[in-house]
């Protein structure tokens with residue numbers, strides 16, 4: 001051993017965890033929301049997809065904006081302001097799935113589990129599609145040698161990730177409730193006079 005001096009991870013994909021405990025008002029509000037069934041066997045979403053504007057969500061909104069600001073610092077992104085563009089509830093009945101998807105036209109997306117759900121995880125997929133071209137048999141799966149990462153949904157856990165990252169939910173073990181949102185960075189994009197700069 002000890003021939004490699006250093007292993008350096010490049011082109012990292014970061015998932016940022018946080019924790020938030022819902023108060024009783026917020027739990028009631030979530031459970032009393034109206035839902036639209038998208039199609040059979042698919043997770044339903046709340047009719048209101050701008051929950052960030054509702055009073056009961058104020059504390060939670062502050063939490064995710066503060067978390068996203070820390071993420072911007074970690075990524076080294078400048079920003080004028082962070083804006084939640086949508087926020088909604090997902091509800092899956094037993095065996096409902098949520099097919100692989102990402103969230104276009106946003107920078108960060110997130111999910112949070114206000115209730116105790118059964119184990120049904122969330123899957124994240126390796127964005128480097130060429131990385132799974134050869135797959136030497138693995139002694140043990142880890143974040144370097146895997147092309148899909150499964151995340152257990154734990155009550156109070158929140159995850160934020162780049163909006164381009166594909167994710168899905170397998171058939172639900174039982175009723176499963178989560179909240180989702182998208183965030184855009186308001187500010188300057190690109191280097192000045194690069195012909196690839198914008199103010200968004």
Ligand SMILES: [Fe+2]
Pocket residue numbers: 101102103167180
């Ligand atoms: Fe999603």
